[in-house]
Amino acid sequence: MMEGTGHAVCLGPDIDTDLIIAGRYLRTKDRTVWAEHVFEDLDPALAPRMQGAVILAGKNMGCGSSREQAPVALREAGVV
Numbered sequence: 001m002m003e004g005t006g007h008a009v010c011l012g013p014d015i016d017t018d019l020i021i022a023g024r025y026l027r028t029k030d031r032t033v034w035a036e037h038v039f040e041d042l043d044p045a046l047a048p049r050m051q052g053a054v055i056l057a058g059k060n061m062g063c064g065s066s067r068e069q070a071p072v073a074l075r076e077a078g079v080v
Contacts, residue, residue, distance in 0.1 A: 006052040006080045013058025015042070025056035028070060034073035051078030 019042045021034050028034075039046035055061070055074075064072060 006054045007049075008056050009046065009049055011042070011057040011061070014060045014063060015057050016060075016064030017062060017070040018064055020062070020070040021073040023067075026067075031072060031076040033051060033068045034069060035076035035078070038073045038077045045079065047077060050074070053079050055079055 019039060021038055022041050025033055025037050035050070036047055038050055
């Protein structure tokens, strides 16, 4: 069992890696840029809410193209 503390950010199912960090931001290796734009195509207001967040998501969270930048972007954005 995983434990964490923080505020919850609830997402639906099938959040693929393209929704976590859009491909247009992968031209840079600057992780702060990734953090600023995390979930931008899902909801532009989500990125500022990620600091200290615990993500609650439906099935298939992180599915898709196996974009390795996606978990890095989440960590840089402050997801716990």
